[in-house]
Amino acid sequence: MHEVGIMESALSAIRQQAEKHGATRVTRIVLRIGTLSGVDVDALRFAYEALAPYTIAAGAELEIESVAARARCAACGEEFGVGRGFVFECPKCREFSGDIRQGRELDLARLEFP
């Protein structure tokens, strides 16, 4: 339910960037969202559709790049990717890891202006 607030801050950053680049419109917005960010992508798209029409981002295409989680094993040092789920078990030594190296991303990655 905090996705609306996150989208509001995205739109405010987009407005600032557009001003900085002298653009009056935005054609594409790319967000980078990690699977551990705690943000629901569908809720984020919903928030975008509700909020964007009243902003400089009206009509822009929203692309969401998902970033898969990666963790490092404390026991053997192996860095490994994690597919579905949140149990980070080292494929080599079967230890569980809490050392997250990737997957918390919640970024405005890229913008395209005409």
Added chain:
Amino acid sequence: MTNPAPSVSEAPAGFRINALTGAATNSARGLSAPLSAEITAALSASPTGEVSVHSVDVNIPLLEKNDILAERNRGYFLGRGLAALNLVSSPGAGKTTLLERTLDEFGLKTKCAVLVGDLETDNDGRRLSRPHAPVAQITTGTVCHLDASMIARAAQSINLDGVRVLFIENVGNLVCPASFDLGEQVRVVLLSTTEGEDKPLKYPPIFKSAQLVLLTKIDVADVLGFRRDVALENIRRIAPQAKIIQLSARSGEGLPEWYAYLNSLADKP
């Protein structure tokens, strides 16, 4: 893949596309359909056969504002020599009850303060009110989590002189508080025996972010048929980084370990 820089960075100026050859000087990425249409339209109107379009790598963390404020809070707390703990759980897991007893026992020897968040009412603020411990109630209205700016304001509203441990009781919610750094030193997630052993599997992000997990209401575990070993294994699988303390704020079981943990934080210079 590395994390993006926290500041705004710009790619070298955008694409240039030649209308006659279609060659782009920076074609590392494809263009979106709306932008392609835009270019086609602009090209047909361009006398030189060239238009320039912009694709800018900005890499701005969406919670940048909160993250910056959280770092400011962290510095402020460190500067005052106090340990800040962010307590997160579902509603009713026993955050307030644990804090009441902690203030009455641990809080008599080590000065504590509490910032407590709820959507509405100051009931928890009144429950926690003690002459020896400053308390500030934060009412969030409809907001489902505390954020760093609420903490900054609330921390200014109370007298933190002599306080060694600051408890932040978050809004009862196992989802949204996971994304919001408050500037705490330790994130504490509470799981009560009335909630079932599989909560860590159902709400993994918050458990992943915990340094300490408190298994609460342990006095009624047997009555409820709560399988401690299963719960502990689930926590260990999701949050192997977290220390686990089993306790009951009613019977007092496990509280010495909790107080020892708090002492170890408060004793740090």
